[in-house]
Amino acid sequence: MFEQSPDQLLDSLLPLYLQNQILRALQESAASELACRMTAMNNASDNAKELASTLNLTYNKARQAAITQEILEVVGGSAV
Numbered sequence: 001m002f003e004q005s006p007d008q009l010l011d012s013l014l015p016l017y018l019q020n021q022i023l024r025a026l027q028e029s030a031a032s033e034l035a036c037r038m039t040a041m042n043n044a045s046d047n048a049k050e051l052a053s054t055l056n057l058t059y060n061k062a063r064q065a066a067i068t069q070e071i072l073e074v075v076g077g078s079a080v
Contacts, residue, residue: 004012
Protein backbone atom coordinates (compact mmCIF):
# COMPACT_ATOMS: atom_id res chain seq x y z
CA MET A 1 0.00 0.00 0.00
CA PHE A 2 1.37 3.39 -1.00
CA GLU A 3 0.71 6.36 1.27
CA GLN A 4 2.11 9.83 1.21
CA SER A 5 3.13 11.69 4.27
CA PRO A 6 0.68 14.28 5.64
CA ASP A 7 3.06 17.08 4.67
CA GLN A 8 3.14 15.93 1.06
CA LEU A 9 -0.63 15.63 0.98
CA LEU A 10 -1.06 19.09 2.44
CA ASP A 11 1.47 20.56 0.01
CA SER A 12 -0.36 19.06 -2.97
CA LEU A 13 -3.97 19.65 -1.84
CA LEU A 14 -3.70 23.13 -0.31
CA PRO A 15 -3.00 24.96 -3.61
CA LEU A 16 -5.87 23.11 -5.27
CA TYR A 17 -8.20 24.01 -2.40
CA LEU A 18 -7.22 27.68 -2.47
CA GLN A 19 -7.59 27.81 -6.25
CA ASN A 20 -11.04 26.25 -5.96
CA GLN A 21 -12.12 28.76 -3.29
CA ILE A 22 -10.92 31.72 -5.39
CA LEU A 23 -12.71 30.36 -8.48
CA ARG A 24 -15.89 29.86 -6.46
CA ALA A 25 -15.73 33.43 -5.12
CA LEU A 26 -15.27 34.81 -8.65
CA GLN A 27 -18.17 32.75 -9.99
CA GLU A 28 -20.45 33.85 -7.15
CA SER A 29 -19.45 37.47 -7.77
CA ALA A 30 -20.28 37.18 -11.47
CA ALA A 31 -23.59 35.47 -10.72
CA SER A 32 -24.47 38.16 -8.19
CA GLU A 33 -23.71 40.94 -10.69
CA LEU A 34 -25.87 39.29 -13.35
CA ALA A 35 -28.72 38.80 -10.89
CA CYS A 36 -28.56 42.48 -9.92
CA ARG A 37 -28.60 43.53 -13.58
CA MET A 38 -31.54 41.26 -14.30
CA THR A 39 -33.48 42.65 -11.33
CA ALA A 40 -32.72 46.23 -12.37
CA MET A 41 -33.84 45.60 -15.94
CA ASN A 42 -37.01 43.89 -14.72
CA ASN A 43 -37.81 46.88 -12.49
CA ALA A 44 -37.13 49.26 -15.38
CA SER A 45 -39.46 47.28 -17.65
CA ASP A 46 -42.20 47.30 -15.03
CA ASN A 47 -41.81 51.06 -14.54
CA ALA A 48 -41.92 51.65 -18.30
CA LYS A 49 -45.13 49.61 -18.63
CA GLU A 50 -46.70 51.54 -15.76
CA LEU A 51 -45.64 54.87 -17.29
CA ALA A 52 -47.04 53.89 -20.70
CA SER A 53 -50.34 52.90 -19.09
CA THR A 54 -50.53 56.20 -17.19
CA LEU A 55 -49.71 58.22 -20.31
CA ASN A 56 -52.30 56.31 -22.33
CA LEU A 57 -54.95 57.03 -19.69
CA THR A 58 -54.01 60.72 -19.60
CA TYR A 59 -54.15 60.93 -23.40
CA ASN A 60 -57.57 59.27 -23.49
CA LYS A 61 -58.92 61.65 -20.84
CA ALA A 62 -57.64 64.68 -22.75
CA ARG A 63 -59.12 63.35 -26.01
CA GLN A 64 -62.45 62.68 -24.34
CA ALA A 65 -62.46 66.18 -22.82
CA ALA A 66 -61.81 67.70 -26.27
CA ILE A 67 -64.64 65.65 -27.80
CA THR A 68 -67.00 66.68 -25.00
CA GLN A 69 -66.03 70.33 -25.47
CA GLU A 70 -66.72 70.14 -29.20
CA ILE A 71 -70.12 68.55 -28.58
CA LEU A 72 -70.97 71.28 -26.07
CA GLU A 73 -69.95 73.95 -28.56
CA VAL A 74 -72.09 72.40 -31.30
CA VAL A 75 -75.10 72.03 -29.00
CA GLY A 76 -74.60 75.53 -27.58
CA GLY A 77 -74.28 77.04 -31.08
CA SER A 78 -77.49 75.42 -32.32
CA ALA A 79 -79.47 76.64 -29.31
CA VAL A 80 -78.78 80.31 -30.13
